[in-house]
Amino acid sequence: MPSARLRRSIQLAAAALAMSEAAAFDLQGHRGARGLAPENTLPAFARALAIGVTTLELDCGVTRDGALVVSHDRRLNPDITRGPGGAWLDGPGPMIHALDYAELARYDVGRIRPGSEYAKRFPDQTPVDGTRIPRLADVFALVARARNATVRFNIETKIDPTRPEETLAPDEFARALVREVRAGGMARRTTIQSFDWRTLRVVQAEAPEIATVYLSAADTIGSGDRASPWTAGLRPRDYASVPAMVKAAGGAIWSPAHAEVTPALVLEAHRLGLAVIPWTANAPAELERLLDLGVDGIITDYPDRLRAALAARRRALPTPTPVER
Numbered sequence: 001m002p003s004a005r006l007r008r009s010i011q012l013a014a015a016a017l018a019m020s021e022a023a024a025f026d027l028q029g030h031r032g033a034r035g036l037a038p039e040n041t042l043p044a045f046a047r048a049l050a051i052g053v054t055t056l057e058l059d060c061g062v063t064r065d066g067a068l069v070v071s072h073d074r075r076l077n078p079d080i081t082r083g084p085g086g087a088w089l090d091g092p093g094p095m096i097h098a099l100d101y102a103e104l105a106r107y108d109v110g111r112i113r114p115g116s117e118y119a120k121r122f123p124d125q126t127p128v129d130g131t132r133i134p135r136l137a138d139v140f141a142l143v144a145r146a147r148n149a150t151v152r153f154n155i156e157t158k159i160d161p162t163r164p165e166e167t168l169a170p171d172e173f174a175r176a177l178v179r180e181v182r183a184g185g186m187a188r189r190t191t192i193q194s195f196d197w198r199t200l201r202v203v204q205a206e207a208p209e210i211a212t213v214y215l216s217a218a219d220t221i222g223s224g225d226r227a228s229p230w231t232a233g234l235r236p237r238d239y240a241s242v243p244a245m246v247k248a249a250g251g252a253i254w255s256p257a258h259a260e261v262t263p264a265l266v267l268e269a270h271r272l273g274l275a276v277i278p279w280t281a282n283a284p285a286e287l288e289r290l291l292d293l294g295v296d297g298i299i300t301d302y303p304d305r306l307r308a309a310l311a312a313r314r315r316a317l318p319t320p321t322p323v324e325r
């Protein structure tokens, strides 16, 4: 294991690379392109690649038999999941962590349940019936089929410190993800993001070549004397701001909830040398607000809208790479 100092310099170099390779601006397709295609699926990642993004944002979990799979939910989500017989789940389904990959692959996640609140949020999503939850390795293979040698992966460890029984422990989870990223040869093109900063600490210690991204929202940061379970022991009262906490944790990239981003926070983050990449902004007016604030990237369900906003500002755009069939 490299010395702490060497680790830190490798880690800073990885973060600098992550930021410079994000070209002028890091256009991130959230769960692929959730506004346009079924979230966290190969059709959504293919759609994002065809539109042209800098980064594919995605979430991951680990099955009982150790497969790294792409899913936002620790339990199968009844809003997007039909069972092996084709019927919609009538409540939260089994935990991904309790299923083998072969069992998980029997569920269909290619459509939002018609009539649900979730469906109303994404009226432009085109369903692709029969779509399965992919493995991370399948996403890497898809990108190779698109002959895209530069798109990046921003991979979130979906772990909730208040529900430890629903996933692997943070160190095991982080190690499983790092192994899979390295096995796919994608360490240089990957950032690992989490609201659970414990997983980021493990990545920084054991895989300094992979940059980390500190997700935050007011309720994960908490307030007062006690550390939130999400922040790896850091207490907000000990720091002047959330960016200062991220910096103290060893982070170089901060992903705040977009509505919580203020001009002062962007200035503070930049003063500390952090990149700011808010999640998940979709409304054109909000995209404009964030661009005006000088953020370094944006995570969006509608990468097409963000491209249009960047094009109007004459900003450099990532090259579209449709997947060849």
Ligand code: MG
Pocket (backbone or CB within 6 Å): 057, 058, 059, 156
């Ligand atoms: Mg995510």
